Amino acid sequence: MAAPARRPTIKDVARAAQVSYQTVSRAINDKPEIDPDTKRRVLEVAEQLGYRPSRHARALVKPRPSTLGLAVPDLTNPFFPEVIAGVIDSAAAHGWQVNVVSGGPAAEAELLRSFAAEVDALVGYFNHLDRAPEGLDIPVVLLDAEVRVPRCGAVAVNVDAGVRAGVQHLLDRGHRRLGMIDCSTSCDRYQRRKSFQQALADHGIALPADAVVESEQSVPGAERATHRLLDSHPETTAVFAFNDLTAVGVVRAAHARGLRVPQDCAVLGFDGLMLGELITPPLTTLHIDKRRLGALAVGEVERLLAGEREPAPVELTPELVIRESA
Amino acid sequence: MAAPARRPTIKDVARAAQVSYQTVSRAINDKPEIDPDTKRRVLEVAEQLGYRPSRHARALVKPRPSTLGLAVPDLTNPFFPEVIAGVIDSAAAHGWQVNVVSGGPAAEAELLRSFAAEVDALVGYFNHLDRAPEGLDIPVVLLDAEVRVPRCGAVAVNVDAGVRAGVQHLLDRGHRRLGMIDCSTSCDRYQRRKSFQQALADHGIALPADAVVESEQSVPGAERATHRLLDSHPETTAVFAFNDLTAVGVVRAAHARGLRVPQDCAVLGFDGLMLGELITPPLTTLHIDKRRLGALAVGEVERLLAGEREPAPVELTPELVIRESA
DNA sequence: CTGAAAGCGCTAACAA
């Protein structure tokens, strides 16, 4: 009968090397109290047997966090991969792995339950959660959360500051008839809209209610929304888009209507994606340092793991990058 | 003295519920041999205590693969997030988590060692590995691997077929003076170049050696490379780009030289990124179903896990998508 | 239906 394809354990190594299995443990863990020769021999045998310690057995004995769960709504939106990269890089510095899940709202509830069971901490966008993921005793860091959740870390983008900087820029350029393409799918539901309305109000600029139009968070969705906006408000000279992805849609719709960007219709994005630099005209946008966002989230995980109860929410302020679209 | 913040274990639940801890096990594992009432009560207590079973202890007792490692070279390249999405989705169907690592070649060797220790299978792009990752007894699936590696699964893109379809298209459009922007960073090092040269040779079209120019895999890199190409070969009427990212660079460089695309200089991409649809003019490209690529890779993992030794390499053929750039 | 006992692979005491 053939030997079972079972992975070799520490005991197999011990047997093969003619030592007790604790000695093997010492060898592979680089402990001082072991004879160099024995160690070398043990290591050799281990190598030869293809031995690799079981992470589960190890984790059982010395429990320390090893895996971080990261939930993003949509890998297709170029915003998120950069956040992921930021998380992965900083997590690596702590020796943590990153488990990524990506799923729409539907997946969220169910997914999260099983997912969370497998990680030592959780960071992510939880759009449709009014409160913290329930029954989790692991640290949770919310990204762009609309509300503060007790016992959860949070890193947010200072949308208000960003929107105000954008509005200021548009006003500086002489625009008075503004419109907005907004999306409701984000965690900071309507934050951009509220800030936009408030900023204009503060400047005494009128904004018809239907000059803010709702859109899917996609290029074609934004194109349709823009047509609706410009149909009802052809006098619009500048459009504030929910993000760069939708801004691209706005530009396309404007072009389709024979409008020049920015002369006839200025377009302002949000996010600062590479994509925005590449289209014609290059997008003026409120740039967010997405990698840093990810890194900050990991920082919060660290604090939570260290026992901090209610870390103050961390904020990232977008920076106006003026290119050609506005 | 305050209670330690230790996570409740199965024993804590047992104590609280006044049963033995095996009974708790039965309850949480939905075993038949348990009184419904007891079960409900136990579950209640567990819930209330915030009990969650330890994945490590579980995995120790019933060893079954739970985590899949996924290595991609660059999260910033929009190609990879889609592959990741494909992997995550199919992995989820198996109840597997996905650990993502992203790292350049530098990270690769060292990273991989520690990374691989934590996963039950590995799929990814291993650019600079001539042979399979060593000393891994876990299943490995290579993406776009240049060479077959014993005992490893592989899913590859049929670059040759793609390139030939692209070349055919260019020739059909009447182009005879072709150039290529190639990158060396990929796993299928020089595969595109070789196919390109061969395809042209098969059609009896001359291709000067320096009409294939090497580029960084980035937009600005491709811009520079294109200028070099067009400086030495101003007669070029069509450029085959390594991928869509570089194709964007080619288009920009052409525009910068006052060339119209495609009239003065046609540009053909590879990959089929959303980005390509969004730029001006929209890119004609060889579209790869990236999600499917990821899904296929998971399929190979499954086979390897099932004990198959040398699965035949799986191939995906790019599809020509004709838009406006060529 | 429920409890007791063994053991998964490993590390950390403690002895020798």
Next chain:
DNA sequence: TTGTTAGCGCTTTCAG
């Protein structure tokens, strides 16, 4: 320097 003994949290026999 090495081996012995526990025990991490859990599932699975096997008795009761």
